[in-house]
Amino acid sequence: MTPTPAPFLPQRAGFASGATTPRAFLEACLERLAAWEPRVGAFTFTAVDSARAAADASTARWKAGRPLSAIDGMPSGIKDIIDTDDMPTQMGSPLFEGYRPRFSAASAQALRDAGAVILGKTVTTEFASTQPRGTRNPWSLDRTPGGSSSGSAAAVAAGMVSGALGTQVVGSIIRPSGFCGVHGYKPSVGGINRGGSLDYLSQSTTGTIGASLGDTWAMARAVAGLVGGDPGCAGLDGPVEPPAAIRPARLALLQTAGWPLLHAQGRGALQGALARLRAAGVEILTSDTTPALAALEDATAEALAITMGINAWEWRWPLAGFVARDRGGISPSSLERFEQQGRMSRAEYAALLGRREAARRAHAALAARCDAMVSVTAPGAAPVGLGYTGNPIFVVPGSMLGCPVVTLPALASEGLPLGLQLLGAKDGDAALFGVAAWVEAALAG
Amino acid sequence: MTPTPAPFLPQRAGFASGATTPRAFLEACLERLAAWEPRVGAFTFTAVDSARAAADASTARWKAGRPLSAIDGMPSGIKDIIDTDDMPTQMGSPLFEGYRPRFSAASAQALRDAGAVILGKTVTTEFASTQPRGTRNPWSLDRTPGGSSSGSAAAVAAGMVSGALGTQVVGSIIRPSGFCGVHGYKPSVGGINRGGSLDYLSQSTTGTIGASLGDTWAMARAVAGLVGGDPGCAGLDGPVEPPAAIRPARLALLQTAGWPLLHAQGRGALQGALARLRAAGVEILTSDTTPALAALEDATAEALAITMGINAWEWRWPLAGFVARDRGGISPSSLERFEQQGRMSRAEYAALLGRREAARRAHAALAARCDAMVSVTAPGAAPVGLGYTGNPIFVVPGSMLGCPVVTLPALASEGLPLGLQLLGAKDGDAALFGVAAWVEAALAG
Numbered sequence: 039m040t041p042t043p044a045p046f047l048p049q050r051a052g053f054a055s056g057a058t059t060p061r062a063f064l065e066a067c068l069e070r071l072a073a074w075e076p077r078v079g080a081f082t083f084t085a086v087d088s089a090r091a092a093a094d095a096s097t098a099r100w101k102a103g104r105p106l107s108a109i110d111g112m113p114s115g116i117k118d119i120i121d122t123d124d125m126p127t128q129m130g131s132p133l134f135e136g137y138r139p140r141f142s143a144a145s146a147q148a149l150r151d152a153g154a155v156i157l158g159k160t161v162t163t164e165f166a167s168t169q170p171r172g173t174r175n176p177w178s179l180d181r182t183p184g185g186s187s188s189g190s191a192a193a194v195a196a197g198m199v200s201g202a203l204g205t206q207v208v209g210s211i212i213r214p215s216g217f218c219g220v221h222g223y224k225p226s227v228g229g230i231n232r233g234g235s236l237d238y239l240s241q242s243t244t245g246t247i248g249a250s251l252g253d254t255w256a257m258a259r260a261v262a263g264l265v266g267g268d269p270g271c272a273g274l275d276g277p278v279e280p281p282a283a284i285r286p287a288r289l290a291l292l293q294t295a296g297w298p299l300l301h302a303q304g305r306g307a308l309q310g311a312l313a314r315l316r317a318a319g320v321e322i323l324t325s326d327t328t329p330a331l332a333a334l335e336d337a338t339a340e341a342l343a344i345t346m347g348i349n350a351w352e353w354r355w356p357l358a359g360f361v362a363r364d365r366g367g368i369s370p371s372s373l374e375r376f377e378q379q380g381r382m383s384r385a386e387y388a389a390l391l392g393r394r395e396a397a398r399r400a401h402a403a404l405a406a407r408c409d410a411m412v413s414v415t416a417p418g419a420a421p422v423g424l425g426y427t428g429n430p431i432f433v434v435p436g437s438m439l440g441c442p443v444v445t446l447p448a449l450a451s452e453g454l455p456l457g458l459q460l461l462g463a464k465d466g467d468a469a470l471f472g473v474a475a476w477v478e479a480a481l482a483g
Numbered sequence: 484m485t486p487t488p489a490p491f492l493p494q495r496a497g498f499a500s501g502a503t504t505p506r507a508f509l510e511a512c513l514e515r516l517a518a519w520e521p522r523v524g525a526f527t528f529t530a531v532d533s534a535r536a537a538a539d540a541s542t543a544r545w546k547a548g549r550p551l552s553a554i555d556g557m558p559s560g561i562k563d564i565i566d567t568d569d570m571p572t573q574m575g576s577p578l579f580e581g582y583r584p585r586f587s588a589a590s591a592q593a594l595r596d597a598g599a600v601i602l603g604k605t606v607t608t609e610f611a612s613t614q615p616r617g618t619r620n621p622w623s624l625d626r627t628p629g630g631s632s633s634g635s636a637a638a639v640a641a642g643m644v645s646g647a648l649g650t651q652v653v654g655s656i657i658r659p660s661g662f663c664g665v666h667g668y669k670p671s672v673g674g675i676n677r678g679g680s681l682d683y684l685s686q687s688t689t690g691t692i693g694a695s696l697g698d699t700w701a702m703a704r705a706v707a708g709l710v711g712g713d714p715g716c717a718g719l720d721g722p723v724e725p726p727a728a729i730r731p732a733r734l735a736l737l738q739t740a741g742w743p744l745l746h747a748q749g750r751g752a753l754q755g756a757l758a759r760l761r762a763a764g765v766e767i768l769t770s771d772t773t774p775a776l777a778a779l780e781d782a783t784a785e786a787l788a789i790t791m792g793i794n795a796w797e798w799r800w801p802l803a804g805f806v807a808r809d810r811g812g813i814s815p816s817s818l819e820r821f822e823q824q825g826r827m828s829r830a831e832y833a834a835l836l837g838r839r840e841a842a843r844r845a846h847a848a849l850a851a852r853c854d855a856m857v858s859v860t861a862p863g864a865a866p867v868g869l870g871y872t873g874n875p876i877f878v879v880p881g882s883m884l885g886c887p888v889v890t891l892p893a894l895a896s897e898g899l900p901l902g903l904q905l906l907g908a909k910d911g912d913a914a915l916f917g918v919a920a921w922v923e924a925a926l927a928g
Contacts, residue, residue, distance in 0.1 A: 123804070137585065140578075141808070144800035151803075233800050238678065240715030269797040270685030272833035352714040355589035355678050358596075359568070363586070388717035 039073070041176035043220055043249030046112045046200035047256060047280070053100040053111060060096040060111030064089060064155055067113045070197040071157070078183075079173050080193035082118045083125050084158035089113070092155045099153065107263075108256045108278050110153030115160040115193045115202035119236035120244075122146045122159065129236055130164040130171050130186075132367040133360055143234025145203055145244050148264035154257070157199050160189030163427060165360075166205055166237055169369035170427055175217060177454050181420040184214030185427030190247045191218040200249045201257040205235060207242035208345055209415075209433030212445045215247050216415025216457025217428060219447040222247045223254035226465045227440035228271030230262050239352045241345065241394070241437050251446065251478055252280035255471050276468030283479055284472035286409030289315065290323040290331050292461065294413060295339050296431030301418030304451035308414055311448060311458060311481055318480050323408055330404040337397035338435040344390050344397075345438050350379040351387040394438055398464070401439045405463035410473045415445050415457030432459065442467040444474045448481045484518070486621035488665055488694030491557045491645035492701060492725070498545040498556060505541035505556030509534060509600055512558045515642040516602070523628075524618045525638035527563045528570050529603035534558070537600045544598065552708070553701045553723050555598030560605040560638045560647035562631075564681035565689075567591045567604065574681055575609040575616045575631075577812040578805055588679025590648055590689050593709035599702075602644050605634030608872060610805075611650055611682055614814035615872055620662060622899050626865040629659030630872030635692045636663040646693040646702040650682035653790055654860075654878030656690045657890045661860025661902025662873060664892040667692045668699035671910045672885035673716030675707050684797045686790065686839070686882050696891065696923055697725035700916050721913030728924055729917035731854030734760065735768040735776050737906065739858060740784050741876030746863030749896035753859055756893060756903060756926055763925050768853055775849040782842035783880040789835050789842075790883050795824040796832040839883055843909070846884045850908035855918045860890050860902030877904065887912040889919045893926045 044067060052058035068086065075081060096111035105111070121127050121139035128134045142150070150156060161173045163186040173188040175181040176196040183192040187204030191214030194202055204211040206224045215222025223246050230244040237244065244261075248254035259278055267273025291312065300308075312322050325332035357376050361368055368376070404411070417429055436443035441464050445457035460477065462470030489512060497503035513531065520526060541556035550556070566572050566584035573579045587595070595601060606618045608631040618633040620626040621641040628637040632649030636659030639647055649656040651669045660667025668691045675689040682689065689706075693699035704723055712718025736757065745753075757767050770777035802821050806813055813821070849856070862874055881888035886909050890902035905922065907915030 123808075134585075140582065141801055141804045147800060147804050231800055233683065238714060240713075265800040265803075266796065266829065266832070268685075269683060270836065272829060272836060275829060351711065355592060355676055355710040356586055358710075359586045359592050363568075384711065384717060384720060387711070391715065391717060 041195045041219065042197050043194055044197035044200050045250035045253055046109065047250060047252045056101065060100060060155060061090065061093040063111065064093040064113050067157065067198055074176060074196040074198060077174065077179055078176050078192050078196055080160055080189040080198060081115070081158045082128055082161055082189070085125060085156065089155050089157045096153050096155060106153035107260045109260045112154045112201055112257065113199040114149055114154040114156050115158055115190055115199045116146050116149065116156060117187050117190050117202065117204050118159040118162045119166045119205060120146050120203055121234040125159050127159065130162040133364050141234065144231035144265040145235065145261050148261040149203065151264050152260040160193055160202055162186050163188060164369050164372060166210060168371045168427065170424055172424060174424065175420050177219060178420065181422050182217065182424055182427050184217035184420060186210035187214050187247060188427065191215050191220055194220045194247050194249055197249070201253045202247050203244060204247050205237035205242060205244050206437055207237060207239045207349060208437055209430035211245045211247060212415050212433045212436065212443055212457065212459060213428055213430055215445045217420035217455065219455030220247055220249065221251050221254045221447065222445045223258055224436060224443040225258055225274050225467055226442045228268040229274035229467060230258060230267060231265040231273070232268055239349055241348065241440055251444065251471070251474055254444065255280040274467055281468045281472040281475065283475035285476050286320055286473045288321045288323055288408040290328065290404060290408040290411045292411040292413045292435065293325060293335060294432050294435055295341070296417055296429065299417040299429065299431065300414065301451045304414055304418045304449065304456050307449040307451060307456060314481055315477065330407055334400045334404045337400040338438065341435045341438045342431060344393050345434050347382065347390045348387065348394065350375050351382050354379045398439055401441060402464065410470055411461040413459045413461070414449060415459050419452040419454035419456060436461050440464055442470045444470060446474060446478050448478065486640045486664065487642050488639055489642035489645050490695035490698055491554065492695060492697045501546070505545060505600060506535065506538040508556065509538040509558050512602065512643055519621060519641040519643060522619065522624055523621050523637050523641055525605055525634040525643060526560070526603045527573055527606055527634070530570060530601065534600050534602045541598050541600060551598035552705045554705045557599045557646055557702065558644040559594055559599040559601050560603055560635055560644045561591050561594065561601060562635050562647065562649050563604040563607045564611045564650060565591050565648055566679040570604050572604065575607040578809050586679065589676035589710040590680065590706050593706040594648065596709050597705040605638055605647050607631050608633060609814050609817060611655060613816045613872065615869055617869060619869065620865050622664060623865065626867050627662065627869055627872050629662035629865060631655035632659050632692060633872065636660050636665055639665045639692050639694055642694070646691055646698045648689060649692050650680060650687060650689050651882055652682060652684045652687035652794060653882055654875035656692060657860050657878045657881065657888055657902065657904060658873055658875055660692050660890045662865035662900065664900030665692055665694065666696050666699045666892065667890045668703055669881060669888040670703055670719050670912055671887045673713040674719035674912060675703060675712060676710040676718070677713055684794055686793065686885055696889065696916070696919055699889065700725040719912055726913045726917040726920065728921035730921050731765055731918045733766045733768055733853040735773065735849060735853040735856045737856040737858045737880065738770060738780060739877050739880055740786070741862055741874065744862040744874065744876065745859065746896045749859055749863045749894065749901050752894040752896060752901060759926055760922065775852055779845045779849045782845040783883065786879045786883045787876060789838050790879050792827065792835045793832065793839065795820050796827050799824045843884055846886060847909065855915055856906040858904045858906070859894060860904050864897040864899035864901060881906050885909055887915045889915060891919060891923050893923065
């Protein structure tokens, strides 16, 4: 049984004509839920009855020619660190077992207000950090789906939903999307209002995982259109429908600190993709001939250490409160982070912020000289085992830079999915989607 | 009965020598609580038993020579939009009646961890916005104490606590501090971690109201020392003990848009204070001879409209969720704000952010040329009546600029307190306290 995502956007013509309905589309998702969920474990909570009611309401709106948004009727999941007033929100932690928030997070509220059909809450690692919570990769059940948005990626990969909300501060959207062979989108920092979600670290971003590139855009754009970006940020902007494909003139190959770890098959797949892009007229910049790219590679060489230090400091609260409440309910990896922050000083944190800012300046300088950066999402296929969500070395630069990132399920390594990652200019999300649409078509053609 | 604040810092010598104890100091506060609280209504919840236990624990620490911090034993209040895991957190709204958060906010957790004696939760206007919740001004019971940190200011003024946490996005710390004749401190934006507090708007800041200038510093600094600033900000820094007085060379008189409204008595009091400062050798800059100050006055002329627009947009979530849940439980003023945000576009919001940024640049240019800006906290004494928390026109520039602000109870108008406001350079909080200490001494001398 091969996992097959269920793109939503193409369904809408049928909804409009009456050839099919959101309810019928949901039922197909529910069939895949029945088939896959017992083996994959993508959800912490499902709400089949309320999803059917929401799909019926959407069906009526489409019939009346009045859908609420571009994603009205879209079967959706919500990562379980995002508060929902009608479903438990358990943060991947026993400390939040059965927790029922009074109000929904901004993104969850917006998804419902946009008419999406919310099927349930998807598994997150503990506090969206590193401790996995058992979800399996639909492509290979003995492997991790990646994390921390583990359930969102697995549910989309298996076609149980068309899209799901995720969050990323290290690699939590792009990494699992790559391992599960689906599309992932991490907006520019501040692009989507994080209110009511546990992902309030300074480089954390709410984003989407979808069955198609367009699904990731439409879902994110619908949410931002209703609740905006983070306070102080104008928020994600651009067309409501996915941006049209635009051929890039120049793509910069970002050879991250993880480059030496890249599996020969993944490297071969990437090189093949780059050759096709070159053949289609795209110039591929590399650091040996592009000083601005070399400078960025230098500035992001320690992206993982810088990010983990920043995160550790910013987790001092609430982690101290969690530990005080129930130390035994905290995973060893979180306890280790708790110890790490206790050893940090304000000056060290400030220095890390300075290094991040320098890297962002280096990226801005490069971004003015190319249409996007290109990379892979991991050193290879998802690792075997459920105890580790995979190496974030390829995805952490995009998080630290605060730039928009998408991943396309365009590569393979070891016979399993590997994502082709595209990174855009800060707040150039719509332009990045235009490039990504072109790249996807060029590689598929 | 004249309200008399109860400064904490001078008590510590007695705690150290054994001449007095935190428990004895708390009991004196409790006597004032018994005398004042029935008439003032500063608290939504008091925890006398646990405060006594905390004071006893502090007493033991002082006896052992091991206080936890500079504020170990300080009787304290916490504004009721700040989550506390051991007391209700009701947000000044019936929608949160009896709400018990699972975990404490960063600032509340830090206050407890610093050894402060937390006496209770102080009254806030609805959602820290404009609808008052009945607290009276201890100086004149038929008048507002100001808002939104109404209870924090009133409790400190009447000596029921030595300090209290407040929050400010328009004027919610400095305005009530001025009206109640106490010291208030709004840190630079980002200075104190706002995690777990409802004040997540982009120019909102957690701060302190205290019985002395030093109390406001020591409380804020102790909190920031434990939980840092907002994610992405290095956070409040400086000495643990209040900075020593430093004579300013130049102070800039900020004549805000509210200037024509200033009561003749308030104006006279300010002019008297400026004359004393001039006599002590301080140059007072005014906009007619200082172009950078004139530029800042221009850039902040519409500070109130800009701020209210930014806030309205940023309140779209969660206000939409509140209204959907219980429209009847929302005040008319909040409903009006809800309508306002519905009429705004992302482009309008982005334009307001741009204007705020321009004002911040104008302030940075001026701040390089003077030691602080000086102004008053309101057009005059607290207005009669409990339905309106007072005109924010003098305090909103400091909020919009994101700069540190302190107010000294150094002026009077109409026989009641009026605050002398000092505004410093962004992240120059400690330097501002040095100036404020000198100014306070110069005016008292």
